[in-house]
Amino acid sequence: MKLSAAALLALCAPSLAFGLVGNDWSFKTAPADGLNDITFPFNMAKAPTTSGFYFAQQFNFHNVTDVGYTGLQPRPNANGKNVVHAAFSSFQAGTTTRHKNCYQGADGGPGVSCAIEVPGNYRHTYNIEVKNIGGTTWRGTMTDTVKNKSIVIGEWTLPAGAGKLVNGQVGFVEYYIWNGQPSHTCDSLPKTEAIFYNPTSKTKGASGGAVTKVYEYGDCIGKAGYKLKKVSNGYDIKVGF
Template structure:
């Protein structure tokens, strides 16, 4: 999230599908306002939209989707712990420190993660109400292809990012290839 403002608004995420169930899950990070002492706040998200998903994790709740930049890179890991139970962890790549995000159990019969889905950069304040494209705050992020430690899972890939929605070609969107991923920039500096 290097280049992301220290305010709430953006969600940098990767979606994934599970075999044998209809709905998807996603994991990602959201920038937040700094603490009063100036320390950065990053909110990690690990969600399932599958009906019948349960949790006994105190970090989780029922329902889903309801200036200077960060200099930290996080890898979000999604791991099957047993049966249909999954957990999400945010790992600081500089320190190796992992922080538990949450865990949930999918309905019986749910399988492993499918091979293909999408990632996205979302400015979520625009999900409720009208907006003006030229007022999108500037942000940037580098997103890398998914990886797996599961034997036989294959190599993940990340296709070229693209714009969608009602502000296509109006929000100064740019992307550039980096090793194993893409750097994405969008929005305008505050006046």
């Protein structure tokens, strides 16, 4: 049975019980054995500087079953500056790491979680590159595209036999505060906004990366203040009140 993107998201990422908006992404052309790298750009210029939301893109690999994802989370300002939290995670059992920004486990299950929290500027677009650096080891790197300054989020190694990145997956906007609450009302969702730009890749033969579809999912469809606007090379997503 072929699953819809929303159903695939729910199965692949069980932590996203309170996801709000999903998106499909893919490349028009890509090598059959997969991609060596993908860059996912995000912009949080209109996101409030409070914790609670996760703007992420998900990805998976040939020859292993479970996914990874990467993205940005707003945080309260510190010392008069925006704070950018970037995450890079694998949910694949058998993933290992020795990187200082990472630890074993992902949302209470197997895998590896990596994160950084640094001063930034929400008006700037941030690229997160997922790149193979040898064998089955992958690195997540965040780049401020205005300052052209990069910082490694983390590195982890998939089990032996894991292949390259699969062409196409899904992403999401999640309000993770609700994950720890016994109940919630849709009209209590705080307002936020982010732009998900089209993915790119330096892999030979990969072209035409795009966010191809954006949609609501979860238990607040039609009740979460969802608004969508097509922008150059991506989509501006709004939710909340």
